[in-house]
Amino acid sequence: MHFFNYIQNLEFVHPKLFWLLIIIPILIVWYIWKHKQDNASFVVSTNSPFTNHNQTIWWFHLPFVCRIIALCLIIIALARPQSSLSHKEVDIEGIDIVMALDVSGSMMAMDFRPNRLEACKQVIQSFIENRPTDRISLVLYSGEAYTKCPLTTDHNTLLNSLKTSTNGQIEDGTAIGDGLGTAINRLRESTAKSKVVILLSDGVNNSGYIDPLSAADLAKEFGIRVYTIGCGSIGEAPYSSPYGTFYAKTEIDEQLLKSIAETTNGKYFRAQNKEKLKQVYDEIDKMEKSRISETQFINKTDEFFP
Numbered sequence: 001m002h003f004f005n006y007i008q009n010l011e012f013v014h015p016k017l018f019w020l021l022i023i024i025p026i027l028i029v030w031y032i033w034k035h036k037q038d039n040a041s042f043v044v045s046t047n048s049p050f051t052n053h054n055q056t057i058w059w060f061h062l063p064f065v066c067r068i069i070a071l072c073l074i075i076i077a078l079a080r081p082q083s084s085l086s087h088k089e090v091d092i093e094g095i096d097i098v099m100a101l102d103v104s105g106s107m108m109a110m111d112f113r114p115n116r117l118e119a120c121k122q123v124i125q126s127f128i129e130n131r132p133t134d135r136i137s138l139v140l141y142s143g144e145a146y147t148k149c150p151l152t153t154d155h156n157t158l159l160n161s162l163k164t165s166t167n168g169q170i171e172d173g174t175a176i177g178d179g180l181g182t183a184i185n186r187l188r189e190s191t192a193k194s195k196v197v198i199l200l201s202d203g204v205n206n207s208g209y210i211d212p213l214s215a216a217d218l219a220k221e222f223g224i225r226v227y228t229i230g231c232g233s234i235g236e237a238p239y240s241s242p243y244g245t246f247y248a249k250t251e252i253d254e255q256l257l258k259s260i261a262e263t264t265n266g267k268y269f270r271a272q273n274k275e276k277l278k279q280v281y282d283e284i285d286k287m288e289k290s291r292i293s294e295t296q297f298i299n300k301t302d303e304f305f306p
Contacts, residue, residue: 012080014078014079020075027068094133095196095288096136096137096151096187096194096196097135097137098136098137098151098187098197099124099137100139100182100198100199100200101120101165101200102142102231103141103142103166103169104202105167109202109232109233109237109238109248109250110239110245111272112232116232117166123278127284128158132153135151135153137158137183138158139179139186140170140179141174141178142167142170142172143172143207144170144175148165171207174207175208175209176199176208176257176260177208177209179199180212180215180226181210184197187222197264197266198229198281199226200231201231201252202231203251204256213263219263225264225266226260226263228261230252230271233250235250236250237250
């Protein structure tokens with residue numbers, strides 16, 4: 001097995017010289033033809049004196065076989081086989097990202113399937129899986145806000161935190177300012193070349209202690225770019241209850257979300273369904289790319305003698 005691995009790793013500097021191997025079948029045909037021309041024939045009454053001769057006749061061809069093998073090896077040597085040893089140095093400039101996710105009661109609306117919150121979690125999971133080199137954090141907010149997972153490259157832990165994020169874990173409401181402020185707190189000491197908050201909301205700021213626009217000014221001061229996403233339909237949306245499905249009024253403070261994004265040199269997005277939401281996260285993914293530079297070192301060794 002080691003031999004076959006060795007052969008597979010060989011490279012040839014002059015592979016075109018293998019065309020010279022065409023000479024081999026030509027020489028074999030010429031040798032057979034010449035050997036037949038040199039043979040004389042005569043008639044004998046019995047072949048008993050020659051019964052053991054066929055066992056030694058092959059030794060007669062041995063010099064020719066050796067010459068053919070030698071010629072093959074010469075051609076291979078001329079093609080200059082080489083083995084190579086390589087290693088890479090990878091320099092990654094990642095991006096620190098905080099996902100600020102609204103988990104208020106309105107996120108249980110079923111205009112997304114199965115509901116807004118679960119649909120958002122599925123899309124965010126794909127976004128995280130596509131960014132293996134970035135540190136990502138998860139902040140949840142409704143009437144108050146808290147960090148569900150700090151900045152980490154351990155995305156398995158992050159995805160488990162996302163999976164267990166549900167409505168009802170904290171006081172209900174929509175504290176956009178608190179959600180943004182908590183996200184900023186996770187990034188304010190970051191040394192990453194790019195610091196980003198992706199804040200998703202489906203409602204109007206109606207609780208919390210921090211003014212959303214003041215939080216936006218603070219984000220700008222720390223060099224944090226905020227992308228805001230307005231999620232869900234405006235007007236009415238279906239909800240599930242023990243007594244069946246009912247419809248409730250829904251609204252999104254789009255002007256506030258736009259102002260936050262503009263203040264921080266970010267961008268506001270509107271997502272009326274799960275497909276549009278996925279497109280939003282795909283667009284953010286393209287805009288915020290990590291820089292990966294790679295330097296490869298290769299050491300080649302000639303392998304004539306083996």
